Amino acid sequence: xxxxxxxxxxxxxxxxxxxxxxxxxxxxxxxxxxxxxxxxxxxxxxxxxxxxxxxxxxxxxxxxxxxxxxxxxxxxxxxxxxxxxxxxxxxxxxxxxxxxxxxxxxxxxxxxxxxxxxxxxxxxxxxxxxxxxxxxxxxxxxxxxxxxxxxxxxxxxxxxxxxxxxxxxxxxxxxxxxxxxxxxxxxxxxxxxxxxxxxxxxxxxxxxxxxxxxxxxxxxxxxxxxxxxxxxxxxxxxxxxxxxxxxxxxxxxxxxxxxxxxxxxxxxxxxxxxxxxxxxxxxxxxxxxxxxxxxxxxxxxxxxxxxxxxxxxxxxxxxxxxxxxxxxxxxxxxxxxxxxxxxxxxxxxxxxxxxxxxxxxxxxxxxxxxxxxxxxxxxxxxxxxxxxxxxxxxxxxxxxxxxxxxxxxxxxxxxxxxxxxxxxxxxxxxxxxxxxxxxxxxxxxxxxxxxxxxx
Amino acid sequence: xxxxxxxxxxxxxxxxxxxxxxxxxxxxxxxxxxxxxxxxxxxxxxxxxxxxxxxxxxxxxxxxxxxxxxxxxxxxxxxxxxxxxxxxxxxxxxxxxxxxxxxxxxxxxxxxxxxxxxxxxxxxxxxxxxxxxxxxxxxxxxxxxxxxxxxxxxxxxxxxxxxxxxxxxxxxxxxxxxxxxxxxxxxxxxxxxxxxxxxxxxxxxxxxxxxxxxxxxxxxxxxxxxxxxxxxxxxxxxxxxxxxxxxxxxxxxxxxxxxxxxxxxxxxxxxxxxxxxxxxxxxxxxxxxxxxxxxxxxxxxxxxxxxxxxxxxxxxxxxxxxxxxxxxxxxxxxxxxxxxxxxxxxxxxxxxxxxxxxxxxxxxx
Numbered sequence: 001x002x003x004x005x006x007x008x009x010x011x012x013x014x015x016x017x018x019x020x021x022x023x024x025x026x027x028x029x030x031x032x033x034x035x036x037x038x039x040x041x042x043x044x045x046x047x048x049x050x051x052x053x054x055x056x057x058x059x060x061x062x063x064x065x066x067x068x069x070x071x072x073x074x075x076x077x078x079x080x081x082x083x084x085x086x087x088x089x090x091x092x093x094x095x096x097x098x099x100x101x102x103x104x105x106x107x108x109x110x111x112x113x114x115x116x117x118x119x120x121x122x123x124x125x126x127x128x129x130x131x132x133x134x135x136x137x138x139x140x141x142x143x144x145x146x147x148x149x150x151x152x153x154x155x156x157x158x159x160x161x162x163x164x165x166x167x168x169x170x171x172x173x174x175x176x177x178x179x180x181x182x183x184x185x186x187x188x189x190x191x192x193x194x195x196x197x198x199x200x201x202x203x204x205x206x207x208x209x210x211x212x213x214x215x216x217x218x219x220x221x222x223x224x225x226x227x228x229x230x231x232x233x234x235x236x237x238x239x240x241x242x243x244x245x246x247x248x249x250x251x252x253x254x255x256x257x258x259x260x261x262x263x264x265x266x267x268x269x270x271x272x273x274x275x276x277x278x279x280x281x282x283x284x285x286x287x288x289x290x291x292x293x294x295x296x297x298x299x300x301x302x303x304x305x306x307x308x309x310x311x312x313x314x315x316x317x318x319x320x321x322x323x324x325x326x327x328x329x330x331x332x333x334x335x336x337x338x339x340x341x342x343x344x345x346x347x348x349x350x351x352x353x354x355x356x357x358x359x360x361x362x363x364x365x366x367x368x369x370x371x372x373x374x375x376x377x378x379x380x381x382x383x384x385x386x387x388x389x390x391x392x393x394x395x396x397x398x399x400x401x402x403x404x405x406x407x408x409x410x411x412x413x414x415x416x417x418x419x420x421x422x423x424x425x426x427x428x429x430x431x432x433x434x435x436x437x438x439x440x441x442x443x444x445x446x447x448x449x450x451x452x453x454x455x
Numbered sequence: 456x457x458x459x460x461x462x463x464x465x466x467x468x469x470x471x472x473x474x475x476x477x478x479x480x481x482x483x484x485x486x487x488x489x490x491x492x493x494x495x496x497x498x499x500x501x502x503x504x505x506x507x508x509x510x511x512x513x514x515x516x517x518x519x520x521x522x523x524x525x526x527x528x529x530x531x532x533x534x535x536x537x538x539x540x541x542x543x544x545x546x547x548x549x550x551x552x553x554x555x556x557x558x559x560x561x562x563x564x565x566x567x568x569x570x571x572x573x574x575x576x577x578x579x580x581x582x583x584x585x586x587x588x589x590x591x592x593x594x595x596x597x598x599x600x601x602x603x604x605x606x607x608x609x610x611x612x613x614x615x616x617x618x619x620x621x622x623x624x625x626x627x628x629x630x631x632x633x634x635x636x637x638x639x640x641x642x643x644x645x646x647x648x649x650x651x652x653x654x655x656x657x658x659x660x661x662x663x664x665x666x667x668x669x670x671x672x673x674x675x676x677x678x679x680x681x682x683x684x685x686x687x688x689x690x691x692x693x694x695x696x697x698x699x700x701x702x703x704x705x706x707x708x709x710x711x712x713x714x715x716x717x718x719x720x721x722x723x724x725x726x727x728x729x730x731x732x733x734x735x736x737x738x739x740x741x742x743x744x745x746x747x748x749x750x751x752x753x754x755x756x757x758x759x760x761x762x763x764x765x766x767x768x769x770x771x772x773x774x775x776x777x778x779x780x781x782x783x784x785x786x787x788x789x790x791x792x793x794x795x796x797x798x799x800x801x802x803x804x805x806x807x808x809x810x811x812x813x814x815x816x817x818x819x820x
Contacts (some may be wrong), residue, residue, distance in 0.1 A: 066774035297564050303717045409575045410564050415725060419598070419732045420579040427586040434589075438596045 006019040008102040012038060013420035014084045030056065035065035041096035042193045055096060055107060069100045077108035093165060117143070118244075122389050123223050125261040132222045137167050137241035144171060144239070148231060152176070158189060161197040167241040168203075171227070176234035181250055181431045185236055200245035201390075203238065207249075210428075214398060216390040217430040218249040219256065226260055250431035255344065256391035257281075276450055280385035285399050288325045289406035295321040297410025309371070316366030322407040324368060328376045329403070331358055333396070336380070461592040462663055464599055465656065465737075466505075466671055469649030470678040471599075472734050475727060476554045477790040479701045481642035482683045485599045486692070491631035493639035494679045500640070501647025502672040504801060507667040508650050511808040514815075516662040520654035520804075521748030527811035534749055536807070540654070541745035543793075548738030549775045550790055551731050552576050554700075562703055563724060569721050573708055573779060579732060581768045584739040589659045591740055598733045605726035609719055610681055612709055627684070641794045644801075646675045646682075649664055651801055653734060655741045662681060742769050 019025050020330030024043040024284070029036055037059065041051065062068045066299050073080055075121045079095075081087045081104050091097055117139065120132040141155065152175040158168050168189070172182060188207045197203060200220050221227065222245050227237045230248045238247040248255075257277045262270040295314060299307040317324055335354040342350055362368040379399070386392040398421070405413035428435035459710065473479075483492045515523050524533040556572050564572075586594070596747065613619070686701040689708050698704040702723075709719035716722060746767050753759050781789065 286604070291683070296719075297566070301718070302715055303719045306715060405575075409567060410570060411721075411725075412559055412564060412567070412572055412575060414573045415728050416579045419729055419736075420583060422597055423583040423591070423594040423733070423736065425584055426597065427590035434593055436597070437593045438600050 001004060001011055008099050008104055011084050011087065011104055012040065012097075012099055015040065015088055015097070018084075018088055019091070030059050032060060032063060032065070034063060035100075037065055037069065037098055037100040039096060039098055040091065042091060042094075043110065044168075045092070045094040045098060045107045045111060050109040050111075051096060054109070055098065065100055068100070069103065069105070072098050072107055073105045074101075075107060079106045080104065091163070097451065120222055123221065123226070123260070123387060125259060125264075127264050128261050129223075131224060133224055133227075133239075133244045133246055135242055135244050136149050137239060139167060140224070140239050140246070141169060141171075143315075144231075144237070146229055147224060147228040148173075151233065156186075160189065160192055160194060160203070162193075162195050164194075164196045164198065166197040167435075168197075169239040171231060171237040171239065173231050173234065176232070177236060178234060178250075178433075181433070182236055184431055185238070185249065198241070199243050200238075200240050200247050203240065207247075213428070215253070215394050215425065215435070216249050216256070216388075217251060217428070217435070219251040219388060220245050220247055221388070223260055229260070229263075230255075232430055250433040252430055252433060253425060253436040256388045257386065259387035277385045277387070280382035281395055284379045284383040284395060285402055286414065287379055288329060288399060289402035289417070290370070290407040291375055292321050292325055292403065293411045293414055296407075301411065310369070311319055313369035313371045317369050318367075322403075324372055325403060328358075328368060329379070332376050332380050347440075459660075459664060459666070461656075462509075462650070462653070462660070462665065464592065465652050466647075466649040467599060467603070467674070468595060468730065468734055468737070470646050470675050471602070472551070472727070472731055473646045473678065474606075474682050474702050475551070475731060476558075476700055476702075477550075477787070477794060478642045478645050478679075479682045479789070480684060480699070481764070481791060481794070482639055482679075483686065483695055483701060485636045485639045486627050486683075486687065486695075487630045487633075489633035489636040490639045490683060492633060492642050493627070493635040494676070495636045496684065497640050497643030497646070497679065498672060498676045501644045501675060502668065504644070504805060505647060505650050505665075505671060506668060507805050508653070508808070509663060509806065511812055512653055512657050513663055514812050515657065515808075516660070517658060519656075519658045519744065519748070521745060522658075522810050523808065526749075527814040528807070537749055540800065540804070541742045541749075543797060544738050544745065545774070546789075547737040547797065548580070548742065549771075549778060550786070550793060551735045551738070552580065552775055553778055553781070553786055554790070555728060555731055556779070557786070558700055558703060558724075559699070559728070562707070562720060568589055568775075569779060570776075571777065576732065576735075577772045577775060580736050580739055581772055583736045584743055584768065585764055586740070588656050588740065588744075591737055592656065592659065595733055595737065598729055602726040602730045605722055606730075608746065608758050609706060609709070609723045609726070610685070612711070612719060613685050613689070613705065616709060619685075621688065621749055622690045622692065624684050625690050627687050636789065639796075641680055641798045642791070644798055645794060646679055647671075648801060651804070652737055652741055654804070655744045699787075722805065737769060742771070760810035763818050 016025075016027065019042075022042060026039070026041050026043050028039045030039055039055065054075070058071060059065075059068050063069065063318055072078060079090065081090065082118065087097055087104060087106060090106040094108070095106040096109050098107055099107050102181055117131050117134050119130045124130075131143060133143060144419075150173065152173045153437075154172055154174050156170045158170070160166050160168050170182075170185065170189075180403060185207065189326065192256070194206065204216070204218050204220055210217075219226070219230070227239075227248060231237055235248055238249070240246075240277050259273070259277075262274060264375050291310075294302055294307070295310055299311065302310075314321065314324075331354070335350060335358075338354075339347055339351045358368075359373055363373060383392060386395060401421075402414060402417050405417040407413070409416065422436075425436035426434070463679070482494070484490075485493065518526075521533075521537055524537060528536070556569050556576065560567070560569055583591075583594075590770050628656055653660070653663070682702070686698070687695050687703045689695075689705045690698060690701075695701060703720065707718060707720040711717055711722070718815035743764065746759070747763060750763050752763075
């Protein structure tokens with residue numbers, strides 16, 4: 001036995017010992033008169049048909065082990081390995097190991113069970129493409145590539161997670177990307193120490209350095225067209241295997257208010273829709289706080305008719321407006337959460353019970369003012385105008401800060417909160433990019449900015 | 456790096472908050488004794504100051520006052536100067552807060568205690584003055600975007616009101632030929648002193664180039680005229696002297712016929728308080744940065760810097776709380792006094808900067 005054959009045998013022996021206890025480990029020696037090769041694979045992650053068609057059948061047809069081995073080694077996606085750990089990793093990720101005369105080659109026969117391409121659920125739009133990213137990285141890359149036919153679109157692969165070994169693809173347009181952002185992202189990904197990585201949102205959490213942040217700094221999207229749109233704007237997309245979402249970064253405040261059909265609509269309609277969203281956010285943040293300020297602190301601010309109307313509707317309410325607002329808003333949150341989790345069959349119950357009992361009975365009993373009910377529904381509805389879920393959730397939480405400030409200081413509290421959050425937003429950076437600025441002015445100078453490069 | 460437009464933002468911020476209290480009151484006190492000519496002098500002097508300052512600061516790209524003084528002046532002279540300037544900035548910010556506590560109590564919520572309001576202000580100002588300079592400029596720009604339309608609306612609404620007494624304005628105009636008065640000049644130049652914050656903010660500007668200086672000067676002039684004449688048109692030539700916060704009383708006299716909010720006061724108050732809070736944040740930020748430059752800064756120890764910042768801000772806050780014992784009259788006296796000191800301080804700073812430039816250039820050759 002030569003030296004080489006010896007190493008191969010040792011290597012295979014080591015792999016076998018590592019994989020002892022694997023019930024689905026297939027360990028075979030294929031023999032023909034001219035010689036033999038050893039074949040090793042794990043059944044549950046490999047495609048049986050591909051193995052019989054691409055590995056076993058050719059061996060017996062060719063009748064020549066050396067020629068067969070070079071066929072296997074040259075096959076696209078194959079890899080010759082000399083390191084046991086590497087071979088083991090490949091085996092676990094759906095390769096078959098073929099060994100002959102001291103050489104070991106890993107052959108890609110991965111069977112990936114993933115759902116087929118579905119329609120978007122969380123980011124639906126009225127017109128435009130409706131395919132969502134799936135759970136398989138290969139399919140997702142295909143979805144993106146097909147929409148971005150440029151040689152400048154580069155992909156880099158890396159693996160994250162000691163146990164899950166999640167494949168991560170970094171996509172960017174080489175000619176447009178900000179290389180500082182790219183370098184920062186790679187540095188962060190390299191320094192990650194995780195066992196399991198399963199969702200894009202999880203990765204988003206790990207690559208944002210600020211632990212106490214309220215606003216999302218990266219978009220987590222399920223729309224391939226959004227990924228492509230952002231790639232063309234010079235952003236970086238991170239795609240994960242086994243999850244139907246991509247991360248787009250750097251993302252600034254404004255990006256979270258862009259729906260993908262803004263581009264499809266007529267210019268004025270698109271602008272109007274965007275204005276509507278910003279108005280919605282303003283309403284959902286301020287209305288409850290202003291209600292408290294107007295009823296408990298400064299009823300003289302609004303017209304006397306309105307003040308009397310609100311006062312009249314609150315005539316029977318036995319507690320201060322702060323309690324009323326908090327009570328109703330918490331109720332509304334309960335309803336939202338419950339209707340999200342409930343099985344579809346009993347989903348309508350929650351809405352009926354919530355709508356009827358909270359809406360009708362609570363006012364009839366005099367616990368809640370009529371105006372409060374209207375206000376709560378406006379707040380609830382306008383909250384969902386934000387196209388991206390993560391931002392929508394942030395704003396849902398944020399309004400309580402305003403409510404508390406208004407409860408403590410009235411109108412002054414609302415103003416203090418407004419100034420504080422404006423400056424907080426301005427102080428944020430997403431991968432070095434300013435998060436919040438006066439966008440209108442920047443759009444005017446956009447052409448100039450592109451020439452000078454950045455900021 | 457910051458674009459040049461942020462310099463205009465700093466300038467506009469000051470022209471707008473000068474409406475608040477000290478400037479209109481000083482000018483109106485001297486309405487028969489040379490306020491009008493003082494405004495003209497202030498416009499000329501203010502424009503000259505801006506011109507000189509931007510010329511000299513252009514020679515120090517990316518440097519703040521501590522770096523410039525540190526490189527050109529002996530340490531024994533530079534450190535006390537920086538300290539005095541820091542205190543000046545701190546006082547400017549504090550005065551804004553103090554007068555706004557008073558205004559809030561008087562016009563908006565008399566039920567809330569003054570200390571509750573002050574604590575609210577201090578919370579946001581202390582937290583936000585720790586933000587880096589560039590972000591503060593972004594924030595200032597956004598705030599201006601919100602408030603300028605409201606303030607413009609107030610002004611337009613004020614002027615087109617049919618009950619606006621142009622006779623009173625004309626009557627005061629007849630007293631224009633009077634020698635200018637130092638108090639009024641000092642107060643009126645405050646309109647133009649927004650540039651002075653560049654002492655620290657120049658760190659994020661790389662080679663500030665100022666175009667269209669005349670726009671700044673025109674804007675300042677118009678704002679001064681409005682500040683001075685509109686309250687007179689509402690309260691009359693003599694009646695005006697009975698109001699402490701003239702512009703708030705003026706805004707309270709305006710009615711919005713077709714909106715949810717009927718009294719202009721609240722719109723105006725909202726705009727003013729937003730802008731003033733940001734302005735106070737910026738002043739404290741400058742004061743804090745100047746003080747920080749005096750303390751030793753061990754590199755690579757963010758905790759020490761955080762501690763230093765906290766100590767400075769706690770000192771700032773407790774100083775502001777202590778000053779709350781001043782009554783309205785003393786607060787006004789302090790304000791007038793500070794207007795003077797600020798004006799002389801500006802002159803001194805421009806002179807020193809030219810001196811520094813001369814020293815640095817001499818060293819280079």
